[in-house]
Amino acid sequence: MLVFWAQGYEGSSLDDLTGAMGITRTSMYRAFGNKQDLFRKALERYTEGPASYFARALGQATAREVATAYLGGAVRSNTRPDCPAGCLGVQGSLAAGESGRQARDTLAAWRQEGVAHLRDRFQRAVDDGDLPSDADPTLLARYLMTVANGIAVQAAGGTSREELQLVADMALHPWPPAGS
Numbered sequence: 001m002l003v004f005w006a007q008g009y010e011g012s013s014l015d016d017l018t019g020a021m022g023i024t025r026t027s028m029y030r031a032f033g034n035k036q037d038l039f040r041k042a043l044e045r046y047t048e049g050p051a052s053y054f055a056r057a058l059g060q061a062t063a064r065e066v067a068t069a070y071l072g073g074a075v076r077s078n079t080r081p082d083c084p085a086g087c088l089g090v091q092g093s094l095a096a097g098e099s100g101r102q103a104r105d106t107l108a109a110w111r112q113e114g115v116a117h118l119r120d121r122f123q124r125a126v127d128d129g130d131l132p133s134d135a136d137p138t139l140l141a142r143y144l145m146t147v148a149n150g151i152a153v154q155a156a157g158g159t160s161r162e163e164l165q166l167v168a169d170m171a172l173h174p175w176p177p178a179g180s
């Protein structure tokens with residue numbers, strides 16, 4: 001997971017991956033099938049580990065708490081001192097060429113699934129009266145995903161956790177954003 005996170009899909013050679021796992025290529029193929037299958041397993045591990053803040057955020061009581069927990073989690077996850085800066089879901093395929101198309105498509109679907117989960121949660125908030133009846137759950141979800149992805153890119157570029165938290169706070173002031 002850390003190799004893909006730090007180097008992206010195409011930047012991660014089989015030697016890098018097998019070296020990180022301490023196994024041979026033959027063992028890797030037996031255990032995981034191929035590089036794409038290994039990448040999918042790494043993304044699952046990332047979702048359950050460093051990106052688990054997302055599932056916790058969806059369980060918050062109010063839409064504002066969901067948004068705050070989501071962006072706060074993005075800031076913390078993207079700036080962990082023991083992990084690569086940025087987000088595997090964003091960094092993993094930014095520079096992917098044709099040979100990385102499957103990884104790029106996998107990550108695009110993963111991000112779109114995140115938007116769908118946020119949209120569904122915000123629709124529930126509209127239905128429950130927690131958000132105004134004219135709020136657009138899809139637009140709110142896309143807004144938060146875009147801010148979180150921007151946080152990931154900025155973190156990968158070296159922006160500090162403190163600065164990124166200020167950005168997250170600014171994005172949530174006011175909540176919900178006008179025009180949503």
